Amino acid sequence: MILDAEKAWSAVLERDVERDGSFVYAVRSTKIYCRPSCPARRPLRENVSFFPAAQQAEAAGFRPCRRCHPGAEKERSLDAKLARARALLESELDRTLPLGELAARVGLSASHLQRAFKARYGLSPRAHAAALRLERFKRELPRARSVTEALYDAGYGSSRALYARAAESIGMTPSAYRRGGEGVALRYAIARCSLGKLLIAQSTRGVCAVLLGRTAAELEEELAREFPRADRVREPELDARARAALRAVEGSTSARRLALDLGGTEFQRRVWSELCRIPKGETRSYREVAEQLGSPTSARAVARACAQNRAAVVVPCHRVLRADGALSGYRWGASRKRRLLAREKRGSKA
Ligand SMILES: [Zn+2]
Numbered sequence: 125m126i127l128d129a130e131k132a133w134s135a136v137l138e139r140d141v142e143r144d145g146s147f148v149y150a151v152r153s154t155k156i157y158c159r160p161s162c163p164a165r166r167p168l169r170e171n172v173s174f175f176p177a178a179q180q181a182e183a184a185g186f187r188p189c190r191r192c193h194p195g196a197e198k199e200r201s202l203d204a205k206l207a208r209a210r211a212l213l214e215s216e217l218d219r220t221l222p223l224g225e226l227a228a229r230v231g232l233s234a235s236h237l238q239r240a241f242k243a244r245y246g247l248s249p250r251a252h253a254a255a256l257r258l259e260r261f262k263r264e265l266p267r268a269r270s271v272t273e274a275l276y277d278a279g280y281g282s283s284r285a286l287y288a289r290a291a292e293s294i295g296m297t298p299s300a301y302r303r304g305g306e307g308v309a310l311r312y313a314i315a316r317c318s319l320g321k322l323l324i325a326q327s328t329r330g331v332c333a334v335l336l337g338r339t340a341a342e343l344e345e346e347l348a349r350e351f352p353r354a355d356r357v358r359e360p361e362l363d364a365r366a367r368a369a370l371r372a373v374e375g376s377t378s379a380r381r382l383a384l385d386l387g388g389t390e391f392q393r394r395v396w397s398e399l400c401r402i403p404k405g406e407t408r409s410y411r412e413v414a415e416q417l418g419s420p421t422s423a424r425a426v427a428r429a430c431a432q433n434r435a436a437v438v439v440p441c442h443r444v445l446r447a448d449g450a451l452s453g454y455r456w457g458a459s460r461k462r463r464l465l466a467r468e469k470r471g472s473k474a
Contacts, residue, residue, distance in 0.1 A: 132174045135160045142236045145202035146243045148194045149174050150186040157181040162192035176243060176418065205230040206244050207421070209237060213253045217260065223249060246394065246418050255390040262389070310351055313359045313366050314340045317373055319460050322436075323347060324366040325356070330383030331369050333434045336456040350434055372438050375404070375471060379438040386435060391422075395429035402443045405472025407465065409447040423447075431455055437464065 127147055135143040141161040150157035151167040157178065158164065175181040178188065178195025188195050209230045213221060226249060227237040242248050247255060310332065312325035317336075323343035325333040333350055337343040347356060362370060365383065372379035379400070386396060398416050402408050408416075410423040410430070417426070430441040431453065442461045446452040454461035 157186040158189040159194045329385035332385045
């Protein structure tokens with residue numbers, strides 16, 4: 125989460141009780157951190173830094189203030205209220221729940237709910253509901269008799285706005301998505317790499333799959349499962365973009381500049397882009413990734429999003445381990461994960 129330091133500082137100066145739970149401030153000279161509303165004397169601005177939550181302040185070596193007790197029960201109860209707001213949004217997708225009503229039902233003011241919800245989950249309540257609706261729509265589509273029916277089932281009143289958004293977020297029109305990628309042209313090529321065989325598939329927008337396997341047939345089957353109805357055309361050799369992807373898989377260049385077209389849900393894309401920020405040679409736990417996303421309770425959803433990553437190595441889901449350091453699963457096999465991590469560790473030392 126990005127904290128606006130100037131806004132946070134003015135909330136501290138105002139002892140704004142409504143910002144309690146949305147961040148804490150830490151004082152370098154005393155090594156203590158506080159809620160925005162702490163009654164203590166205000167420190168010098170130059171000694172103050174801000175953290176989205178008590179956990180991060182503690183991780184940075186600050187102790188909780190004894191006057192305002194940041195990080196304890198109050199934050200937990202805010203967590204519970206936010207979780208309840210999220211559950212209400214999920215159970216009432218069929219209508220647009222007004223912010224004021226939602227806030228009243230969980231016992232917060234509308235402005236506090238709006239800010240704290242966004243700080244915790246990265247989206248406003250309204251945007252979160254919209255993302256959920258879109259996901260439900262995508263789930264309903266293959267079963268629905270028509271796109272319009274799926275729209276209604278997903279809680280949309282009118283279809284035009286959704287069409288625009290759905291096309292943008294899933295990289296194809298809803299009708300094409302419904303038909304498993306029908307009408308979408310994918311080019312792919314298969315090459316050898318140090319981890320076995322590798323398939324790189326591209327749409328017109330960018331790399332949409334990087335798969336690892338033992339044989340070409342195995343890889344082509346996996347591609348067909350991912351895009352059952354797409355028009356899949358095998359190229360005899362790698363083009364420039366596919367060669368760049370191969371170099372990234374081999375660890376000789378960064379995947380940062382590679383054009384990707386990964387589709388996915390809003391949440392999956394947030395997880396995948398967070399994975400791309402884990403430096404080579406380092407690992408994170410599912411929980412740490414969830415915390416980075418501002419959603420510490422989503423470790424299992426993060427693990428699922430890692431398992432659904434279709435861009436091996438390019439989106440480095442192999443850099444995520446279980447909290448106890450165990451390797452955990454890997455879509456392309458635990459032994460490949462082990463080899464990748466060992467190679468990256470060596471590389472980062474060199
Ligand atoms: Zn305090």
